[in-house]
Amino acid sequence: MAPAEYRLGDCFKDFDPAALRSTVAACDTGHSAQLVAVFRYPGNDLYSGRETLAVKALEACQRAKLAPAANKYTLNLHRAYPIGTGWESGDRRVDGYVMTDGGNVINASVLPLSFGESTTA
Incomplete structure (x- = not known):
């Protein structure tokens, strides 16, 4: 699956943040990352620059409310955002x-049962 198709809450097996595609896995099976x-x-917003x-992506990550299951794992934040050419192509999403780092060791969703998505700047 391509990054533009990822949905909030998706879990990923063998996640590589630099890859153009990732394998979505059921969150109750072994996975290495989750979109939070x-x-x-x-x-209509203008490109404000990579920095x-x-x-903004880091702020979004840090504001994510995690479920108690997250405390069972050593987790690192990772962010993804469009560069200039992606922005020009219509990508307005930061994740x-x-x-x-331990492989596919997460066996639960780290998000609470109800979670939302911010949609505007």
């Missing part, structure tokens, strides 16, 4: 992931 935050800028988008 999605933020979408309005379509601004990186900061926040939690990942483990």
Whole structure:
């Protein structure tokens, strides 16, 4: 699955943040990452630069409310955001992931049962 198709809460097996595609897995099976935050800028916003988008992605990751299951794992934050050419092609989304360096060791969703998505800047 391509990053633009990822949905908030998706879990990923053998996740590589630099890959153009990742394998979505059931969250109750072994996985190494989960998408915990999605933020979408309005379509008419101008590209504000890589650093601004990186900061917004980090903020989104840090604001994500995690479930108690997250405390069972050593998790790192990872963020993804469009570069200039992606922005010009219509990509207005920044993502926040939690990942483990230990392989596919997460066996539960780290998000609470109800979670939402921010949709505007």
